[in-house]
Amino acid sequence: MTSTAELRARVRSLSLEQKVRLLTGADFFSLHAEPAAGLRRLVVSDGPVGVRGEVFDERSTSANTPCPTALAASWDEEQAFRIGRLLAAEARRKGVDVLLAPTVNLQRSPYGGRHFECFSEDPLLTGRIGAAYVRGVQSGGVGATVKHFVANDSETERMTLDVRVDERALREIYLAPFETIVRDAAPWLVMAAYNRVNGHTMTEHPMLLDVLKGEWGFDGVVVSDWYATRSTADSGRGGLDLAMPGPDSRWGPDMVAAVRAGLVPESAVDDKVVRLLRLADRVGKLDDGRPPTPESPRAEMELRRAAAAGFVLARNEHATLPLAAAELRRVAVLGPNAAVARTLGGGSATVYPPHTVSPLEGLRAALGDQVEVVHSPGVRATRRLAAGTPELLTDPDNGEPGLGVRFLDADQSLITRQHRTSARLTWVGSFGPGVPLDAVAIVEVRARLRATSAGEHRLGVAGVGHFCLTVDGRVLVEEELVLPPGGDLIEAMVRPPEKTGSVVLAEGQEVELVLAHRVAPDTVGTTFVLGVEPPSLPEDAELERAVALAADADVAVVVVGTSEEAESEGFDRDTLRLPGRQDELVRRVVAANPRTVVVVNSGAPVLLPWADEVPAVLLSWFPGQEFGHALADVLTGAAEPGGRLPVTWPATEDEPLPGTRPRQDVLDYTESIHIGHRGYLRAGVEPAFCFGHGLGYTTWEHEHLAAPTELAAGEDAVLRVRVRNSGDRPGREVVQVYLSRDDSAVDRPARWLAGFALVEADAGERRTVEVTVAARAFQHWQDQGWVTEPGAFTVHVGRSVRDTPLTAVLHVTP
Incomplete structure (x- = not known):
């Protein structure tokens, strides 16, 4: 160097x-490059669930990793390192030198719009998983960007709000993950x-x-x-x-x-x-240095393994899971996210994966021809139109599936054209090589729509600006679409206003669609969606169909989740309820078939008012492109659901949930150090599922804890924990260590995470694992410095913050 x-x-x-x-x-x-200093051009790219590169569309695909919350749910630093290493290889494949990730802000509130982009509500877990991610990225010679420094924990008025947070909470909670990563991983x-x-x-x-x-x-x-x-x-x-x-x-x-x-x-x-x-x-961009070329791992297998490692089995009554595939004849795969899964959240975390394996596809591939897999979405999770697909649209310029895009200047002369296979269109910085934004006055999209069935077809556009959509020359939509007052610019990308219309077509009928968008002056980018939806059953009828399929199946797998307008950069959530009639779908299905598994496909917690009625609940987060394969692995027992909750999952919205709405541009963090599970324990409220919770396919006994009885202030404590796999198959456990302090002279959480370690064991096998509790875990911030309060701390060891069968008392001396 x-x-x-x-x-x-x-x-x-x-x-x-x-x-x-x-x-x-x-x-x-x-x-900028600067030859006089030996500096060559550097390229940066958005992350954290893929490497977007300089082109943001389906022509430049990116491996789509599980979201950061899913990575943290594995509690596996080595797994996070491998994902970082994979992203480094992706970056170099795309000519990218710097990845704008990871996001290490805290999951202060489940209402936070970018909750899925953060690791955890806990600063220790966030810091350790984030440091491993950074080390993985930078081991491939690509710079990692730790963001957003600091207290950018929600989206409402994010450009202007003033976070008021006391110095102790700032140091112990919000700055802590940044400090860990800077000291342990040296981000660039x-x-x-x-x-x-x-x-x-x-x-x-x-x-x-x-x-x-x-x-x-x-x-x-x-x-x-x-x-x-x-x-x-x-x-x-x-x-x-x-x-x-x-x-x-x-x-x-x-x-x-x-x-x-x-x-x-x-x-x-x-x-x-x-x-x-x-x-x-x-990064190899000084003088004639060469950017490193890290070895590209087998992305599909790595992403499949990582997704399964983050799945949290929250409930599994009567050993409903894993499914015995040999005993199945018919499986009903239901829900709005079953055939069109969500693998990532909205905003700068969005990439275009080379493929997405849905739960329906994954289960069909895993179960094979011996098991009939039937499907119905049951209900809708969104009222917005889906983007038109190549199966429905043809580019009239070349006859290929997809659509044609023309770029016209102020005189409506053709500048250039593109063939696209996605009707979700985004350009940032330019409209392509040699086509600056200010050169284009009109973007015109043309496609031929062929009706595959007779009936009413819903068509429309979602975007910001002036749009005109014609069908065979007849104006269907002409509108100036604007964001609501106070709308974030990112909202124009992920939740833009929409205008729709409908046409009735006969089966096999073809019509020409033309969508013209007038480009706003001084724009930094343009994004819009041509929406096309063919006829479908009325929702009531589709729901009845889903219930009937469930009743006639050996097992029903219901995949529910959030929609693209619920979780994204640019806005916070208004509710934790599942969109649409999904709760009704679950209750109707489990009533028809008591052998029901519900898979929750959301990046952040949602309310599950039916959880106690369903025998098995699996939380999948946004698990990346290999979702379906990973889900099939877990449901059939080929893989263990390895996750433990990195965030508390609330039962109602009446619980101690910090808000995200500023008052007069100020957002007060009045909960101070008591966020997440700390706040629940302080309030004496039991959530739906607590921090650290997660079941596997085996059982564990925590048999013995060896801890020092005395520790000098400023020293680390090394604990030895013996566990036994008391089940009948190999498994993986996360040994979690918490501290508490009775009769403290300072305000403290009821318990706080102080360390953790992973252990694997065969059926009946005992293992002893070391867990290091850093000296910082015993300290608090006071008078501009870190202070250790001498006295007795209780060490709690177990499977979650509320399940700690082993305890010891450790005395810290001055």
Whole structure:
């Protein structure tokens, strides 16, 4: 690696204008080259469940990993490392140098729109899984970006809200995962968030210099969230190093002027450029260095294994699971997410996978021709139109499945055209190579729709701006669609306003669809959906059909979940209820067939008012592209459901759930250090499923705990825990360690996670595992420093925060 002294020498060779130019992106997802410093162009890309690259559509597919909550549900650091390593290989395949992931904000509230993009409600679990993820990405020579520093834990008014949080909660809860990752994994970038914390916007916050770079010794690049840089001099003097996106920002010529006016020291600019050059050196973009080419793993098998490892078996009465495939003749696979599964959440976490294996496809493949697998969606999870598919649409320009897109200038002359196979269309930064956004006045989509059945076809458009949709030349929709007041720009991508109409077609009839969109001036991107839905049964009839199929099956598998407008970046959730009539579907099915398994396909907790009525409940999160195969593995017992809850699952919305709605631009974290399971224990409220909970296909006994009786302040404690697999098949257990402190002089949680370890054992086998409890677990933040309160701490060991059969008392001495 190039020394810091050499990097500084390179900076001295540059003019002030050259240096400042490097501090803003060259475009939406790349950084400037500077030959005079040996710096080549760097490319950054969104994550964390895939590597999007510079093209955001179905023509550039990306391996789709389980969402971060699913990774944390495995409690498996090695698994997180392997996923990070896979993403590094994907990044290099796409020419990407920096992955804008992981998100290590806390799951403070289940209403948070990006809940699925975060690991856990617990800072220790978040820090350890996040550090493993970062190590995996950077082991492949790709920079990881730990985000969003800090307290960006919800989406409502995220650009402007001021989070008010006490210093102790800030240190012990919200900064803690960042500190763990910086100290243990040395990330190459940290992203400063949009929000303010205690009055300071994060791109100018003193913590960037005082805590991140000073106290923790972070030597990487602090990059702004996109458009989060709000000043020139204040942010320039502070710890922010890179303003994104480019080419325009609050820096540029204004920064040059600020330096020359003495408002920003040139030494501050120099330090920022040194950090950028260090990043370039690390990713192989300095001088003639070559970016590493990490070995590409077998993505499908790795993703299938990772998905199963994160599935949480929340309930399994009467040993309903695993299913004995040899005893089955007919399986009903029901629910709105059974044939069209959700594998990822909305916003910057979205990628286009090369394929998606639905639960229906996975079970049919696993059970084979010997078992009849029948299907009905039963009910709808969304009222929005589905995007048109190549099975329904043909490009009139070439006769291929899909649609044609034409780009017209202000004179309506053709600039270029594209063939697309997805009717969900997004362009960011440009409309393609050599086609800048400001060159295009109209985007025109053309397709021929062939009716595969007679009846009413629903057609429409979802987007922001002016749209005109015609069917055989007749105007069906013409509308100026606008976001609701206060709508986030990301909402235009994931939950845009929609306008629909309908046409009645005979079977085999073909019509020409033309959708014209007028491009807004000064746009940074364009996104819209051409919606096409063929005739379907009325919902009441479809629900009756699903119940009848369940009644005539040996087992019913009901896959329920959230829809794309429920969980996404850009907005928070209004309710934790499942969308539509899914609760009714579950209750009707289990009444018709008591052998029912419900699979919950959501990234964040949802209410399950029927949970006690259903023999088996499996929580699958957003599990990535291999969902169906992983689900079949778990349901049939080929794989263990390895997950334990990384987040408390509420039973009602009347529980201690922090809100996400600011009042007069202020969001008070009044719960302080008592978030998640800590808040439940403090309030004496029992949730639906507690933190750490998860069943497997075997049983375990926690037999013995060996812990030191005395420990000097500042020392780690090493525990030895003996467990026995008391079941009849091999299995995997997560040994969880919690601390408590009675009669403390300071406010403390009733219990807090202090350590964990994984153990595998064959049937009847005993294993002893070591769990290290770091000295920090015994400390609290007080008077600007970490303090250990001497005295007796109780160590609790078990399977969840509420199931800890082993205890010991450990005395901490001054």
